[in-house]
Amino acid sequence: MPDDxxxxxxDIAKHLNISATTVSRGLKDHPAINKNTRxxxxxxxxxxxxxxxxxxxxxxxKKTYTIGIIVPRLNSYFMSSVLAGMEDAASRENYNLIISQxxxxxxxxxxxxxxxxxxxxxxxxVSLAYDTENIHHFEAFFRKGIPVIFFDRVxxxxxxxxxxxxxxxxxxxxxxxxxxxxxxxxxxxxxxxxRNVYSERLRGYKQALRDHKINFxxxxxxxxxxxxxxxxxxxxxxxxxxxxxxxxxxxxxxTAAVYCMMKLKETGIRIPGDIAFAGFNNDPISKIIExxxxxxxxxxxxxxxxxxxxxxxxxxxxSNVKTTHTIxxxxxxxxxxxxxxxxSL
Amino acid sequence: MPDDxxxxxxDIAKHLNISATTVSRGLKDHPAINKNTRxxxxxxxxxxxxxxxxxxxxxxxKKTYTIGIIVPRLNSYFMSSVLAGMEDAASRENYNLIISQxxxxxxxxxxxxxxxxxxxxxxxxVSLAYDTENIHHFEAFFRKGIPVIFFDRVxxxxxxxxxxxxxxxxxxxxxxxxxxxxxxxxxxxxxxxxRNVYSERLRGYKQALRDHKINFxxxxxxxxxxxxxxxxxxxxxxxxxxxxxxxxxxxxxxTAAVYCMMKLKETGIRIPGDIAFAGFNNDPISKIIExxxxxxxxxxxxxxxxxxxxxxxxxxxxSNVKTTHTIxxxxxxxxxxxxxxxxSL
DNA sequence: TTGTAAGCGTTATCAG
DNA sequence: CTGATAACGCTTACAA
Numbered sequence: 001m002p003d004d005x006x007x008x009x010x011d012i013a014k015h016l017n018i019s020a021t022t023v024s025r026g027l028k029d030h031p032a033i034n035k036n037t038r039x040x041x042x043x044x045x046x047x048x049x050x051x052x053x054x055x056x057x058x059x060x061x062k063k064t065y066t067i068g069i070i071v072p073r074l075n076s077y078f079m080s081s082v083l084a085g086m087e088d089a090a091s092r093e094n095y096n097l098i099i100s101q102x103x104x105x106x107x108x109x110x111x112x113x114x115x116x117x118x119x120x121x122x123x124x125x126v127s128l129a130y131d132t133e134n135i136h137h138f139e140a141f142f143r144k145g146i147p148v149i150f151f152d153r154v155x156x157x158x159x160x161x162x163x164x165x166x167x168x169x170x171x172x173x174x175x176x177x178x179x180x181x182x183x184x185x186x187x188x189x190x191x192x193x194x195r196n197v198y199s200e201r202l203r204g205y206k207q208a209l210r211d212h213k214i215n216f217x218x219x220x221x222x223x224x225x226x227x228x229x230x231x232x233x234x235x236x237x238x239x240x241x242x243x244x245x246x247x248x249x250x251x252x253x254x255t256a257a258v259y260c261m262m263k264l265k266e267t268g269i270r271i272p273g274d275i276a277f278a279g280f281n282n283d284p285i286s287k288i289i290e291x292x293x294x295x296x297x298x299x300x301x302x303x304x305x306x307x308x309x310x311x312x313x314x315x316x317x318x319s320n321v322k323t324t325h326t327i328x329x330x331x332x333x334x335x336x337x338x339x340x341x342x343x344s345l
Numbered sequence: 346m347p348d349d350x351x352x353x354x355x356d357i358a359k360h361l362n363i364s365a366t367t368v369s370r371g372l373k374d375h376p377a378i379n380k381n382t383r384x385x386x387x388x389x390x391x392x393x394x395x396x397x398x399x400x401x402x403x404x405x406x407k408k409t410y411t412i413g414i415i416v417p418r419l420n421s422y423f424m425s426s427v428l429a430g431m432e433d434a435a436s437r438e439n440y441n442l443i444i445s446q447x448x449x450x451x452x453x454x455x456x457x458x459x460x461x462x463x464x465x466x467x468x469x470x471v472s473l474a475y476d477t478e479n480i481h482h483f484e485a486f487f488r489k490g491i492p493v494i495f496f497d498r499v500x501x502x503x504x505x506x507x508x509x510x511x512x513x514x515x516x517x518x519x520x521x522x523x524x525x526x527x528x529x530x531x532x533x534x535x536x537x538x539x540r541n542v543y544s545e546r547l548r549g550y551k552q553a554l555r556d557h558k559i560n561f562x563x564x565x566x567x568x569x570x571x572x573x574x575x576x577x578x579x580x581x582x583x584x585x586x587x588x589x590x591x592x593x594x595x596x597x598x599x600t601a602a603v604y605c606m607m608k609l610k611e612t613g614i615r616i617p618g619d620i621a622f623a624g625f626n627n628d629p630i631s632k633i634i635e636x637x638x639x640x641x642x643x644x645x646x647x648x649x650x651x652x653x654x655x656x657x658x659x660x661x662x663x664s665n666v667k668t669t670h671t672i673x674x675x676x677x678x679x680x681x682x683x684x685x686x687x688x689s690l
Numbered sequence: 691t692t693g694t695a696a697g698c699g700t701t702a703t704c705a706g
Numbered sequence: 707c708t709g710a711t712a713a714c715g716c717t718t719a720c721a722a
Contacts, residue, residue, distance in 0.1 A: 059699085074428050077422065080424070284630055373717095
């Protein structure tokens with residue numbers, strides 16, 4: 001049978017002939033406690049093998065030191081980097097993470113939000129599902145004053161902070177880069193316009209065209225889920241465009257770009273010679289595909305870290321999610337061969 | 346100011362003129378409760394906006410419904426699939442996950458184990474860091490009878506179950522496949538022999554050589570961390586072997602294989618013509634590299650799911666981590682162009 | 691089938 | 707700087 005006596009602050013108190021209150025205070029560096037007793041308390045705690053009971057503590061203090069996370073999917077390179085950053089930042093501050101995935105479904109996201117609410121997270125970090133149309137399911141949090149911070153796939157709202165990159169500017173730069181490299185018919189592989197990341201990228205794309213006197217052509221926008229299959233499908237669409245095929249493709253993520261490239265390469269189309277390519281995310285596959293894919297790099301790790309830090313600051317009253325509207329992180333255009341039509345490199 | 350009154354079982358009790366005990370029982374489908382009162386209780390609960398307080402519950406019942414997870418890294422495709430599987434299985438059973446990463450450091454792993462212990466997880470799921478040498482840091486769990494299950498990177502131990510694939514057999518098959526395709530000097534890119542996954546893969550490799558009357562050559566084993574840099578380094582090593590270069594490479598993961606291939610291709614070496622390649626994991630990059638990489642597929646999702654299910658079964662007394670020693674999941678050799686020297690396809 | 695009452699281990703409040 | 711005491715909201719003997 002395993003040993004089973006849990007040591008409590010009362011055991012420590014008895015051991016030292018002081019009160020449990022003092023032990024409680026000593027353990028959490030209360031200012032009004034004698035340095036010496038504090039030291040004794042810690043020694044006794046270590047010696048007796050004490051571990052604090054978070055449940056009793058949460059029950060009483062109403063703080064859980066837990067942050068809820070809702071993401072579309074766990075298994076993408078970007079999102080796992082985000083989580084790595086979150087975990088790092090949270091563990092530094094002794095916060096826990098409860099993680100759930102919406103699997104890109106608004107319905108599941110609603111269920112997850114309820115679960116998080118019932119788990120009494122101190123705050124919630126959300127990146128929205130592909131087809132979420134509103135954020136009613138977070139109302140309960142707003143009403144209770146539980147902070148909600150959106151990251152990457154955000155929703156503009158007066159009660160919450162957003163953590164994003166400047167998708168508009170990044171897309172503008174990508175498109176301009178393609179134009180500078182001799183593209184004049186650029187196709188855009190985009191995602192659901194409900195999501196800021198995709199609508200902003202489309203907007204940046206359009207503006208760059210406009211600024212370079214290129215007419216926007218509806219037919220050159222291909223909206224999809226941006227997965228492997230969608231990339232291949234985009235390629236098939238391009239191949240069917242016998243009349244005036246695009247001479248460049250800007251995809252809103254690397255997966256779609258890469259799978260589109262692979263399909264086109266099979267048919268003998270040369271990249272970037274015939275069609276130049278650029279993606280978004282700097283996924284590991286962008287460095288493997290030949291030619292290597294021009295893309296936009298932004299650190300998932302940094303996004304995750306920023307989200308958690310900003311949440312904890314808010315919880316500590318250092319900042320406020322209502323006043324801080326948006327935090328914009330850096331992103332960089334990474335130029336690789338796939339977009340260099342004029343092989344000047 | 347946000348609304349702040351939390352509804353408790355007492356509120357429901359008062360509302361219905363019954364006792365809190367009955368409410369508590371009704372809420373959790375206690376057998377000895379009138380169907381009708383049960384229904385009333387649920388209605389009142391919904392109506393009043395009740396949410397149960399897990400802390401009070403855990404405090405009293407000593408169950409946390411939380412499973413701790415320690416993994417080397419969050420941001421690899423394999424591990425994020427594992428987590429996805431775990432999250433799915435856990436949420437089906439209303440369990441929480443607390444996730445932490447050791448960042449491949451034994452030291453951090455020890456710290457994480459302590460944290461998990463203090464968080465009072467009901468059970469612990471672990472995949473070991475690259476250089477962990479012993480598992481003393483889990484002793485506290487064994488002593489308290491808290492189940493520990495290892496997955497993927499496991500440690501054989503009488504007190505715990507392991508969830509793995511048959512790395513030996515898979516490596517044997519890969520090596521045999523390379524031999525069957527005309528390789529006779531096969532290099533192995535391996536990892537730390539402390540880790541079962543790498544030692545078993547080496548063992549399978551050796552046995553396959555032996556069974557085909559090929560002498561094992563120490564010089565053809567390249568041990569590394571199997572990351573991008575290590576792959577490139579392995580390529581440099583191969584290029585230096587002017588005398589008798591290998592005609593095949595079996596890497597213990599896809600990253601090392603792919604980065605090695607890329608470096609070799611730069612120098613004009615043809616794959617699989619000059620050197621055939623095989624990896625391990627079926628990472629997304631294995632489908633992008635040209636030629637596509639032969640590899641071993643095994644589902645991270647399934648591993649994660651199996652680990653959580655087996656943990657929960659144990660916690661429910663359905664199975665026992667001490668008696669179930671090992672659970673072996675399926676893996677498959679995926680043959681792609683990189684290993685097909687005799688282009689018979 | 692339902693109720694009473696005693697905790698679970700902590701922290702907040704008030705008092706000294 | 708320290709202490710007594712009362713919650714926090716739930717579960718569980720025990721009793722009815």
